[in-house]
Amino acid sequence: MKIKGIGFDIDGTLYNNISMYLCTIPSFLKHPRLLLHYSKARTEIRKMRPISNFRRTQAKLVADSMGISEHDARRIIETRLYEDWVHLFHIIKPLEGLHEGVAELREAGYKLGVLSDFPVQNKLKFLGLEDWDCSFTSETTNYLKPHPEPFIELAERLELKPGEILYVGNSYEKDVLGAAAVGMKTAHLSSRKIRNSKADFTFSRYKDLFEYIRNLN
Ligand SMILES: [Mg+2]
Known part of the structure; x- marks a missing residue:
């Protein structure tokens, strides 16, 4: 897909x-x-x-x-x-390469969303990353990750099927396993490789993730 x-x-x-x-x-x-x-x-x-x-x-x-x-x-x-x-x-800074990469995804026509277990509040503003189709906390679905509800809600808010979404996160249990369980593709931000990882892609630099996305479709 x-x-x-x-x-x-x-x-x-x-x-x-x-x-x-x-x-x-x-x-x-x-x-x-x-x-x-x-x-x-x-x-x-x-x-x-x-x-x-x-x-x-x-x-x-x-x-x-x-x-x-x-x-x-x-x-x-x-x-x-x-x-x-x-x-x-207010001191948080986006990881290197994110600004350019997210802008490139937007330019390429991808729908973009953020989903966090904690209230989103003004973190996105502090990061200077405010252009999303949806941003919400899983609390609004009554369940935290890795329960399926937050991921299903993300697909609904993006008006896509789960299989049409790549979910990017740093927690193997919560992000990768949770998103994979509803049929999303997953990218795991981690400096160490997990043996037999279920993630479709593991990366430690955003440059590599955006390269991977460029070659996806
Ligand atoms: Mg996290």
């Missing part, structure tokens, strides 16, 4: 992992206990089905493990974490 759209993960894919950790340090320093319970809830929620209201389920998990009310948990996640993060990512 001809590839007509490219989907990207954000954190660790459009900018490097080190910046991601640096950006979240202030949150860790200010709210260590909350961050710990939040991370635990995110691990747990990945294994849960069905979920009908993601933010509520997440708040309930955090509330139960912190011994506070669900209402308070939801309020502190949204004010202390999500609202804080809006400002913290």
